[in-house]
Amino acid sequence: MKAMIFAAGRGERMRPLTDTTPKPLLKVRGRPLIVWHILNLVKAGITDIVINHAHLGEQIEAALGDGSQFGARLRYSPEAQALETAGGIAQARHLLGEEPFVAVSGDIYVPYFDFSQVKDVLHDKDMWGRPYPPDKRDICWLYLVPNPDWHPDGDFGMQMYTLTNEGTPKWTFGNIGVYRMEMFDGIRPGEYAKLGPLMRHYIDRQQVGGEVYEGEWHNLGTVAQLDLLNAPLAARLAGGRGVQ
Secondary structure, three states: OEEEEEEOOOOHHHOOHHHHOOHHHOEEOOEEHHHHHHHHHHHOOOOEEEEEEOOOHHHHHHHHOOOHHHOOEEEEEEOOOOOHHHHHHHHOHHHHOOOOEEEEEOOEEOOOOOHHHHHHOOOOEOOOOOEOOOOOOOOEEEEEEOOOOOOOOOOEEEEOOEEEOOOOOOEEEEEEEEEOHHHHOOOOOOOOOOOHHHHHHHHHOOOEEEEEOOOOOEEOOOHHHHHHHHHHHHHHHHHOOOOO
């Protein structure tokens, strides 16, 4: 299985930090955000990783190189202007291939997510070994998280691991998902396209599975959030021993 890390966003709310540093290279607890993902993917045996970039993308390539320092093979999909999530996938299709792949946003911090679990969530056959018709099998599998304070109403409901657009309770999309490439057949390389409308379309068709991840998860949107996560490390460095 291959992976894609989304790293093309501008990070407007992280300014002025992102005026000179791409958001995925901002450090959390001593390590760039994107490196947390790379190391966790490699730990799960997923070593072929595609990274898209736009804003200050040359810094990302310079910092990460070919990935050998992490035990990975990194390839890059540059975008002159950020194409949004679905557009970024379509642009990188020639690198990702046609098999299901896992994708994760480069601006979330999820240090303990076990990527080994993503390898078998999309099934082509039912429990009796019969092939699913293409319009009956899951086209993607999304990981949801408990609603953070800044998004109390959530995004999607769920019934027996099948996501719904309506109903309660709802959870928030955790920006980690496994996708079949056919989901993006209608998007041309270089075309700007958001992922949300596509997901909702297939959710209406009952073709999106998912589960709730309740481990540590942060979507870093502001400098204050970044400072809060880094505060324990700063205390250790300043005091030598940190909190006793």
